[in-house]
Amino acid sequence: MSYQANEKGYYGDFGGAFIPEMLYPNVEELRSQYLDIMKEESFQKEFKDLLRDYVGRPTPLYYAERFSKKYGTKIYLKREDLCHTGAHKVNNTVGQILMAKRLGKNRIIAETGAGQHGVATATVCALMGIECVVYMGEIDIERQAPNVARMKMLGAKIVPAKSGSRTLKDATNEAIRDWINNPLDTHYIIGSVVGPHPYPDMVARFQAVISEEIKVQLKEKENRENPDYVVACVGGGSNAAGAYFHYLDNPDVGIIAVEAAGKGIQSGESAATSALGKEGIIHGSKTLLMQTEDGQITEPYSISAGLDYPGVGPMHAHLFRSGRGEFISITDKAAMDAGRELAKLEGIIPAIETSHALAIFEDRKFKEDDVVVINLSGRGDKDLSTYIDYFDL
Numbered sequence: 356m357s358y359q360a361n362e363k364g365y366y367g368d369f370g371g372a373f374i375p376e377m378l379y380p381n382v383e384e385l386r387s388q389y390l391d392i393m394k395e396e397s398f399q400k401e402f403k404d405l406l407r408d409y410v411g412r413p414t415p416l417y418y419a420e421r422f423s424k425k426y427g428t429k430i431y432l433k434r435e436d437l438c439h440t441g442a443h444k445v446n447n448t449v450g451q452i453l454m455a456k457r458l459g460k461n462r463i464i465a466e467t468g469a470g471q472h473g474v475a476t477a478t479v480c481a482l483m484g485i486e487c488v489v490y491m492g493e494i495d496i497e498r499q500a501p502n503v504a505r506m507k508m509l510g511a512k513i514v515p516a517k518s519g520s521r522t523l524k525d526a527t528n529e530a531i532r533d534w535i536n537n538p539l540d541t542h543y544i545i546g547s548v549v550g551p552h553p554y555p556d557m558v559a560r561f562q563a564v565i566s567e568e569i570k571v572q573l574k575e576k577e578n579r580e581n582p583d584y585v586v587a588c589v590g591g592g593s594n595a596a597g598a599y600f601h602y603l604d605n606p607d608v609g610i611i612a613v614e615a616a617g618k619g620i621q622s623g624e625s626a627a628t629s630a631l632g633k634e635g636i637i638h639g640s641k642t643l644l645m646q647t648e649d650g651q652i653t654e655p656y657s658i659s660a661g662l663d664y665p666g667v668g669p670m671h672a673h674l675f676r677s678g679r680g681e682f683i684s685i686t687d688k689a690a691m692d693a694g695r696e697l698a699k700l701e702g703i704i705p706a707i708e709t710s711h712a713l714a715i716f717e718d719r720k721f722k723e724d725d726v727v728v729i730n731l732s733g734r735g736d737k738d739l740s741t742y743i744d745y746f747d748l
């Protein structure tokens with residue numbers, strides 16, 4: 356069995372492109388060209404040059420000695436927090452802005468939850484001199500204020516999404532609406548491995564640089580390319596997809612996906628899609644989705660804006676259903692404690708999204724000589740006020 360997308364964008368039972376007719380020309384234009392464009396030598400050169408000189412890649416693979424000692428296993432951190440703009444999101448926006456230019460688009464729209472994807476999109480738009488509109492839920496605008504300020508500084512227009520839970524799902528709805536109304540000049544830079552085909556596959560390929568680097572770096576440090584486990588938090592699933600990508604079809608590497616249990620899986624306030632989700636369609640893709648008996652989407656909740664999404668990408672739905680991935684849900688409290696612990700033990704303040712991945716070690720035990728790579732997806736600057744309020748610092 357392969358864990359990559361097939362040519363129709365299916366990962367096992369999940370994926371595809373379930374879109375309104377009005378969106379078909381935009382999505383089809385992208386679908387019919389993305390692989391050929393990505394294969395072009397000039398595209399690859401421009402992409403790689405920007406990742407190196409602008410984003411600051413390769414990001415380090417850091418052996419976290421004190422954190423490892425505490426949990427009795429060998430823990431490496433893939434430092435995506437050190438990317439320009441502070442998270443992995445920029446790998447994808449650099450790729451997609453180059454794609455948009457090849458397709459002749461001169462206006463960019465994006466959705467954002469934590470604001471990291473919005474900042475990464477506003478950044479590459481500034482770099483290329485292209486107009487940028489970012490949709491963001493009203494609640495997220497409040498809790499991720501530093502990123503809102505950054506986007507404004509970078510010249511982007513922020514449009515608040517005021518419907519539903521006023522978070523990421525609702526911002527995505529607004530962005531899709533915009534795209535339907537502006538089919539010719541606009542490219543929609545989706546920020547995760549969600550949405551209709553080809554987005555999940557395209558975004559995973561742009562993020563795959565993460566596991567490409569892990570292989571080389573682990574060889575240098577441990578004389579082996581493959582860790583025993585690779586761990587990442589999952590909102591839509593893009594940092595996880597990038598960290599897993601080159602290990603997906605290698606059964607020797609355990610894949611661990613960490614979701615947000617919010618106030619508890621059964622509390623009615625969570626974003627634990629694998630535990631609670633059923634098959635359904637969201638934002639153009641067939642996947643696992645939190646929904647009521649009647650198929651209405653359940654409003655998600657997580658303290659972290661980037662994990663506050665009622666679905667996961669189709670790759671992750673397939674990893675879950677096939678049993679290839681081990682899925683763990685982490686509460687707000689466990690995540691916040693883990694974030695604080697990493698700060699104290701290693702001098703690294705992680706994004707709250709990432710803190711979920713760091714929290715697995717309290718319950719999930721590993722062998723002493725296991726090599727566990729955690730994708731440190733982002734830095735915690737944007738979350739300082741949440742940390743400060745939470746711990747009453």
Ligand SMILES: Cc1ncc(COP(=O)(O)O)c(C=O)c1O
Nearest residue numbers: 547590591592593594661732733
């Ligand atoms: C730092 C960080 N990590 C993780 C995520 C979750 O997104 P994804 O699952 O696509 O990596 C976000 C989303 O905004 C983020 O900002």
